[in-house]
Amino acid sequence: MTELVASPGARKSHRAKGGPRLRPARVVPSIVVLAVLAVLILVPAALVALASVSSDVPRPGNVTGDLTWGNFGVLAETGTRQAMTNSLVISVVATILACAIGAGLAFLAARTDIHVPKFVYLVGLMPMFLPSYVGALAWSLLGSPNSGLLNILQRDLGLDLPLNTYSIPGMIFVFAIYYAPYTFLLMHGSMSMMGPDLEEAARVHGASTRRMLFRVSFPLAMPALIGAAILTFVLIFENFPVAQVLGSPGGIDTLPTLIFRLLNATPSRGTESAAISVVLVAVVILVTWLQKRFLAKRSFTTITGKGVRQKKVALGRARLPIFLLVIGFFLVSLVLPVLALVVVSGQTSPYMTSLSELFAPGGLEFGSYADVVASDTFRSVTGNSVIVSVVAAASGTAIAFISAYIVYRSKSVGRTVIEGVSMVPLAIPAVVLGMGLLWTWLVMPVPLYGTLAVLVVAFLAVQTSQGFRGIAASILATDRDLEDSAVMLGASRIRAITAVTVPLMKAGLLSTFVLLLMLSMRELTVPLYLYTSDTKILSIAIYDAFENGGALRQAAAMSVIYVVIMFVLSYLPRVRSGR
Amino acid sequence: MDVKIKNLSLTYGDFTAVKNLSLEIDNGESLVLLGKSGCGKTSTMRCVAGLEDPSGGSITIGDTAVVDADRSVNLSPNKRNVGLVFQSYAVWPHMTVLENVSFPLRMKKAPKSQIRAKALETLELVGLAHVAHKGASMLSGGQMQRVALARSLAMEPAVMLLDEPLSNLDARLREDLRVELRRLQVELGLTSIYVTHDQGEALALADRIAIMQDGRISQLATPEETYRRPASASIAEFLGVSNIFKVQPASPLDMRVRLAEHDLEVALDTADAMLTGDDSICIRPEHVRVASGPAPAGPNTWNGTVLVSVFQGAYARCTVQVDNGPAIDVHADVRDLAEFHQGDRVHVRLDPHHVRLLPQHAPVHDETVPVPVPQGV
Numbered sequence: 001m002t003e004l005v006a007s008p009g010a011r012k013s014h015r016a017k018g019g020p021r022l023r024p025a026r027v028v029p030s031i032v033v034l035a036v037l038a039v040l041i042l043v044p045a046a047l048v049a050l051a052s053v054s055s056d057v058p059r060p061g062n063v064t065g066d067l068t069w070g071n072f073g074v075l076a077e078t079g080t081r082q083a084m085t086n087s088l089v090i091s092v093v094a095t096i097l098a099c100a101i102g103a104g105l106a107f108l109a110a111r112t113d114i115h116v117p118k119f120v121y122l123v124g125l126m127p128m129f130l131p132s133y134v135g136a137l138a139w140s141l142l143g144s145p146n147s148g149l150l151n152i153l154q155r156d157l158g159l160d161l162p163l164n165t166y167s168i169p170g171m172i173f174v175f176a177i178y179y180a181p182y183t184f185l186l187m188h189g190s191m192s193m194m195g196p197d198l199e200e201a202a203r204v205h206g207a208s209t210r211r212m213l214f215r216v217s218f219p220l221a222m223p224a225l226i227g228a229a230i231l232t233f234v235l236i237f238e239n240f241p242v243a244q245v246l247g248s249p250g251g252i253d254t255l256p257t258l259i260f261r262l263l264n265a266t267p268s269r270g271t272e273s274a275a276i277s278v279v280l281v282a283v284v285i286l287v288t289w290l291q292k293r294f295l296a297k298r299s300f301t302t303i304t305g306k307g308v309r310q311k312k313v314a315l316g317r318a319r320l321p322i323f324l325l326v327i328g329f330f331l332v333s334l335v336l337p338v339l340a341l342v343v344v345s346g347q348t349s350p351y352m353t354s355l356s357e358l359f360a361p362g363g364l365e366f367g368s369y370a371d372v373v374a375s376d377t378f379r380s381v382t383g384n385s386v387i388v389s390v391v392a393a394a395s396g397t398a399i400a401f402i403s404a405y406i407v408y409r410s411k412s413v414g415r416t417v418i419e420g421v422s423m424v425p426l427a428i429p430a431v432v433l434g435m436g437l438l439w440t441w442l443v444m445p446v447p448l449y450g451t452l453a454v455l456v457v458a459f460l461a462v463q464t465s466q467g468f469r470g471i472a473a474s475i476l477a478t479d480r481d482l483e484d485s486a487v488m489l490g491a492s493r494i495r496a497i498t499a500v501t502v503p504l505m506k507a508g509l510l511s512t513f514v515l516l517l518m519l520s521m522r523e524l525t526v527p528l529y530l531y532t533s534d535t536k537i538l539s540i541a542i543y544d545a546f547e548n549g550g551a552l553r554q555a556a557a558m559s560v561i562y563v564v565i566m567f568v569l570s571y572l573p574r575v576r577s578g579r
Numbered sequence: 580m581d582v583k584i585k586n587l588s589l590t591y592g593d594f595t596a597v598k599n600l601s602l603e604i605d606n607g608e609s610l611v612l613l614g615k616s617g618c619g620k621t622s623t624m625r626c627v628a629g630l631e632d633p634s635g636g637s638i639t640i641g642d643t644a645v646v647d648a649d650r651s652v653n654l655s656p657n658k659r660n661v662g663l664v665f666q667s668y669a670v671w672p673h674m675t676v677l678e679n680v681s682f683p684l685r686m687k688k689a690p691k692s693q694i695r696a697k698a699l700e701t702l703e704l705v706g707l708a709h710v711a712h713k714g715a716s717m718l719s720g721g722q723m724q725r726v727a728l729a730r731s732l733a734m735e736p737a738v739m740l741l742d743e744p745l746s747n748l749d750a751r752l753r754e755d756l757r758v759e760l761r762r763l764q765v766e767l768g769l770t771s772i773y774v775t776h777d778q779g780e781a782l783a784l785a786d787r788i789a790i791m792q793d794g795r796i797s798q799l800a801t802p803e804e805t806y807r808r809p810a811s812a813s814i815a816e817f818l819g820v821s822n823i824f825k826v827q828p829a830s831p832l833d834m835r836v837r838l839a840e841h842d843l844e845v846a847l848d849t850a851d852a853m854l855t856g857d858d859s860i861c862i863r864p865e866h867v868r869v870a871s872g873p874a875p876a877g878p879n880t881w882n883g884t885v886l887v888s889v890f891q892g893a894y895a896r897c898t899v900q901v902d903n904g905p906a907i908d909v910h911a912d913v914r915d916l917a918e919f920h921q922g923d924r925v926h927v928r929l930d931p932h933h934v935r936l937l938p939q940h941a942p943v944h945d946e947t948v949p950v951p952v953p954q955g956v
Binding site for chain 2: 484487490491493495503
């Protein structure tokens with residue numbers, strides 16, 4: 001009888017006091033990280049949301065104005081509706097084109113007997129390394145209606161095709177080229193890892209190559225394609241630099257350029273900008289949510305990871321023409337734009353009527369590079385870029401490591417919150433987050449605005465998600481037993497992390513660092529809100545130089561140098577992993 | 580050193596992995612926690628290691644209380660001097676074998692000369708001195724296992740925990756290492772807790788086996804006892820007894836039981852079970868004799884037909900369909916093999932001594948120390 005009473009009683013006493021006790025080690029790091037992420041990300045986001053329903057934008061000493069829904073009236077204006085339509089048309093059509101190009105190249109490189117598949121692979125990937133607004137600047141040199149190099153060439157040849165990159169078709173064209181690599185990468189992965197036995201089974205059961213492709217291979221690659229399409233749509237929809245470079249000369253607004261323009265209008269219409277931003281964020285969240293729902297329903301495990309050699313599809317008579325098409329894409333996406341930058345950087349006469357002038361004596365002269373490299377401006381902006389990017393990438397990697405460690409390795413309270421907040425920047429377009437960051441650091445009682453530090457802080461905020469994802473993949477691939485065993489053998493937790501986990505994650509940490517470095521080097525939108533004349537960085541300087549006209553040669557020369565730096569940076573991790 | 584686990588509970592959110600478990604392991608004893616995945620065996624072991632924080636109960640190693648939920652004692656894992664060999668080995672690939680084994684000694688801040696000597700000595704013990712300077716990622720699975728073992732041995736742990744250490748190895752190597760592990764454990768007088776789901780491993784390595792089901796210990800006994808007298812039908816099934824048949828409710832004094840799903844009576848020699856109304860008879864396939872021709876008179880002798888016969892080397896495994904009865908698994912002597920083919924008429928014979936009448940689940944085996952409860956609760 002005593003037994004019967006004792007047993008449930010004992011259990012109850014455990015439950016009453018039960019549950020792991022909260023040790024300081026479980027709470028303090030979470031709170032610190034959450035506080036940092038909140039200042040970096042949540043405060044700017046909140047200020048934008050607040051401004052959208054306030055009568056005035058946040059100012060030092062006066063964060064909130066009067067509450068009003070009036071700002072959303074801007075949505076009914078013709079200009080806004082036109083921008084919305086433009087954004088949707090451009091994003092949808094460019095996404096379809098980008099996916100077609102990317103998926104086509106991926107299929108050619110991974111699964112067919114095309115000539116030099118390695119070259120085709122590079123063709124698919126390379127446009128990614130050209131920052132899209134540099135591509136847009138180069139294409140504006142090529143295809144602007146009057147002085148575009150291609151239009152001059154047309155005049156030389158007596159042609160009169162309507163070629164104008166300052167138009168909606170022009171913008172679609174440039175977006176499609178520079179966003180095709182995202183689809184390419186995802187599809188190439190999916191297609192080259194596809195288990196060959198799935199296809200062989202189709203052949204064994206009587207399908208022709210064609211039927212096999214359309215009934216088995218392509219359907220299996222569908223989830224990857226849909227995922228790529230939605231990613232591409234969101235990236236184009238929220239893109240500011242390309243739309244700004246190509247749209248503003250022709251007076252074409254998209255939602256991101258409208259947000260920027262209204263904020264910088266005199267008098268500033270920041271609260272209305274914020275209202276449009278809320279809509280922009282809502283669309284991004286909606287689309288991402290749709291993707292999650294859709295992909296959750298159909299996950300095809302096509303990836304075997306065995307790397308078995310698959311049968312190549314024979315292209316037959318189409319082999320050469322298709323290869324020529326690939327070369328055509330290579331010309332359009334990379335060779336022509338870079339060539340245009342090089343030509344303009346050496347072009348001596350600012351007003352050219354025929355390309356033949358280039359070949360006249362003194363027509364091309366590359367002294368501009370020496371001028372640029374020797375100039376104080378170039379040196380200071382390059383120095384600023386390097387400092388900001390390196391510091392942002394290093395501290396971004398550190399923050400990502402600490403966050404991911406807490407999320408995936410600890411039992412700390414609030415780890416799901418940390419993961420969630422780390423993903424927030426994905427849903428906030430740079431043009432919106434930049435605005436929030438501007439207000440945040442104007443309002444904050446810390447004298448950071450106008451320093452390089454504020455750019456570092458801004459880059460940290462924008463790139464939190466990419467950093468977190470990179471480190472998370474690496475930390476999940478590192479068996480936690482490896483660290484636990486060090487603790488069992490007498491090492492403290494910190495010691496175990498530094499002696500075992502960090503050295504083992506060296507490759508992952510390094511590649512995250514390089515990724516963040518590249519993203520920082522090419523980021524234009526956010527610094528555009530925050531830079532001052534003392535804190536110009538390279539991307540801003542190039543954008544400025546083109547925007548203000550004038551020293552076009554120097555601007556082009558600077559772009560060429562910038563492109564070279566970006567290629568070297570993106571090549572670095574390959575050299576390392578190749579060893 | 581001896582280990583005392585008292586009223587240990589571990590919960591993850593709503594899920595209770597370990598339920599009020601008590602267990603004592605003597606100094607130098609090898610205790611095996613045996614059970615299916617998800618039964619709480621690894622969780623129990625990780626509580627001893629300090630990698631999980633129990634929600635209730637206490638663990639004492641030697642004279643040290645390493646965790647006591649009621650007194651808020653919780654020694655961190657690196658202060659417990661407990662060795663743990665992981666299922667994944669967890670040998671560090673960025674270090675050499677020697678660096679791996681030296682690690683615990685460096686953590687103890689032993690003098691440099693001693694570290695090297697002791698590490699090499701330990702490697703000698705597991706037969707790996709010749710690869711001391713190799714990178715740990717260059718080793719084979721069996722060698723990695725030995726490195727993991729040596730690394731934990733080098734710290735001279737108060738208790739050695741082994742988490743399915745052999746499950747990633749080939750069958751042959753597994754059996755060799757099993758013998759070697761037992762040799763080392765006995766030779767060094769290690770107190771060890773060994774977690775496995777492999778009954779063969781448990782039988783070979785244990786002084787005592789604790790069978791865990793559903794977060795509790797359902798049987799705690801020597802290997803012989805466990806093998807001969809499983810405490811319940813579910814334990815018998817887990818231990819590889821393939822002939823388990825439900826019986827109709829019987830009274831404790833009956834020497835014969837009737838199968839629930841077949842019109843067949845089975846004779847027992849003792850009514851040893853605590854009957855619950857949900858009971859089964861359990862028969863090991865190696866205890867069933869099979870011979871050709873019609874059944875002679877005698878208890879538990881039934882005619883049947885061979886359904887399938889598979890040669891297994893040391894024995895042949897047959898399934899015999901008993902007339903009006905169940906299909907029975909039989910391990911027949913290989914010498915009989917030639918005689919049996921599919922469809923042959925045979926008879927099976929079963930000594931009543933080998934028939935165990937068991938409840939479906941064992942009563943909770945609980946060494947719970949009664950906690951005084953205030954009256955009127």
